[in-house]
Amino acid sequence: MPSPDPGDDLAEARLQAHFDDTIARDRRIEPRDWMPEGYRRTLVRQIAQHAHSEIIGMQPEGDWITKAPSLRRKAILLAKVQDEAGHGLYLYSAAETLGADRADLTRQLADGRQKYSSIFNYPSETFADVGVIGWFVDGAAICNQVPLCRTSYGPYARAMVRVCKEESFHQRQGYELLLTMMRGTDAQRAMVQDAVDRWWWPSLMMFGPPDDDSPNSARSMAWKIKRHSNDELRQRFVDMTVPQADRLGVRLPDPELRWNAERGHHDFGTPDFAELTRVIQGDGPCNAERVRRRRAAHEEGAWVREAARAHAAKSAARRDGHAHHGATEGAAA
Amino acid sequence: MTGVDASWPLYEVFVRGKRGLNHVHVGSLRAADPRMALENARDLYTRRNEGVSIWVVRSADISASAPDEKDPFFAPSGDKVYRHPTFYDIPADVPHI
Ligand SMILES: [Fe+2]
Ligand SMILES: [Fe+2]
Numbered sequence: 001m002p003s004p005d006p007g008d009d010l011a012e013a014r015l016q017a018h019f020d021d022t023i024a025r026d027r028r029i030e031p032r033d034w035m036p037e038g039y040r041r042t043l044v045r046q047i048a049q050h051a052h053s054e055i056i057g058m059q060p061e062g063d064w065i066t067k068a069p070s071l072r073r074k075a076i077l078l079a080k081v082q083d084e085a086g087h088g089l090y091l092y093s094a095a096e097t098l099g100a101d102r103a104d105l106t107r108q109l110a111d112g113r114q115k116y117s118s119i120f121n122y123p124s125e126t127f128a129d130v131g132v133i134g135w136f137v138d139g140a141a142i143c144n145q146v147p148l149c150r151t152s153y154g155p156y157a158r159a160m161v162r163v164c165k166e167e168s169f170h171q172r173q174g175y176e177l178l179l180t181m182m183r184g185t186d187a188q189r190a191m192v193q194d195a196v197d198r199w200w201w202p203s204l205m206m207f208g209p210p211d212d213d214s215p216n217s218a219r220s221m222a223w224k225i226k227r228h229s230n231d232e233l234r235q236r237f238v239d240m241t242v243p244q245a246d247r248l249g250v251r252l253p254d255p256e257l258r259w260n261a262e263r264g265h266h267d268f269g270t271p272d273f274a275e276l277t278r279v280i281q282g283d284g285p286c287n288a289e290r291v292r293r294r295r296a297a298h299e300e301g302a303w304v305r306e307a308a309r310a311h312a313a314k315s316a317a318r319r320d321g322h323a324h325h326g327a328t329e330g331a332a333a
Numbered sequence: 334m335t336g337v338d339a340s341w342p343l344y345e346v347f348v349r350g351k352r353g354l355n356h357v358h359v360g361s362l363r364a365a366d367p368r369m370a371l372e373n374a375r376d377l378y379t380r381r382n383e384g385v386s387i388w389v390v391r392s393a394d395i396s397a398s399a400p401d402e403k404d405p406f407f408a409p410s411g412d413k414v415y416r417h418p419t420f421y422d423i424p425a426d427v428p429h430i
Pocket of ligand 2: 138141167170
């Protein structure tokens with residue numbers, strides 16, 4: 001579209017320069033700042049996907065709340081799943097500062113127009129899965145999220161700081177659960193190994209496609225939304241997890257996994273990225289079930305939301321009715 | 334799906350971490366009314382004793398200055414160096430000042 005006024009171009013160039021300068025100095029972009037449309041769009045998409053992942057991520061573990069083997073494990077799992085709901089809400093709140101509408105994002109998730117992390121499309125088959133999800137999936141989430149505490153968009157970075165403070169409990173409760181099972185019977189140890197075998201590769205896929213096949217990464221890195229490449233983060237996760245697996249006494253299902261003294265890192269095999277693509281595109285073991293359940297929860301809650309709204313309108317009317325008696329809302333204290 | 338949530342207003346949440354500190358903005362949430370906003374804020378932002386007091390305020394009721402810190406709005410304080418103690422030269426042998 002031709003610009004109606006050359007002055008507009010000049011003003012835009014000045015705003016762009018100010019934005020670039022803020023990023024270059026490692027300062028944060030805040031909600032009412034001018035930002036390029038692509039930056040805003042990229043952030044809304046990434047934050048929404050992240051939020052959806054937290055919300056959908058409640059399901060695989062939520063399935064075990066009523067079947068937890070002790071009251072202690074049940075209380076822990078409830079708290080963990082409640083935290084994930086909280087993470088989703090911090091993130092929706094950050095997305096709203098960019099002009100996104102929460103109800104609209106929920107709708108896009110339910111209609112399958114927005115994605116969430118591929119990992120939550122795998123089933124949690126035994127109670128050992130609860131432990132392995134905490135250890136691997138929350139562990140991988142920590143690798144991804146710690147650098148995001150310094151991401152260039154202020155509200156996203158602040159949400160990540162809150163999230164990261166809570167993730168450490170998630171990972172530790174999972175690992176402790178597995179340690180406990182490993183001290184149990186042969187059947188329990190076999191259950192842990194089986195869960196490790198099933199979750200290892202999907203966990204490595206959580207970091208996304210390899211760097212040479214990740215088209216939008218460079219732009220996100222330039223905007224400092226993303227601070228490390230997919231492969232760097234994947235490597236960090238492997239290096240962090242190997243000694244934990246040794247200590248636990250389980251085998252990670254990768255024949256190519258070995259320490260490389262020259263690199264100072266572990267070498268490891270290549271995840272099946274074709275599987276990752278399939279699962280992202282909707283063809284994982286649980287995609288349909290996860291979305292169906294999210295949609296059902298939302299629809300079944302509709303009457304509650306409507307009732308709350310009606311109640312709020314009624315109390316507001318009652319308050320207004322009393323206003324002429326001199327009653328006002330109390331001052332903040 | 335019905336977009337009922339859209340009609341729940343947005344509230345900004347401020348938490349006092351402990352006695353002696355100011356309330357600090359921590360984020361936002363949607364709620365039907367102030368009471369629900371307070372209860373949800375407690376569940377969302379203070380699950381681990383992060384606060385002793387919460388304020389919620391409708392986002393629509395907040396008036397804000399322009400976003401850019403270089404904005405002329407802040408200019409009045411920019412050139413008043415005499416508002417800072419370092420502006421004044423005091424001989425080094427004057428005690429306690
Ligand atoms: Fe989380
Ligand atoms: Fe978590």
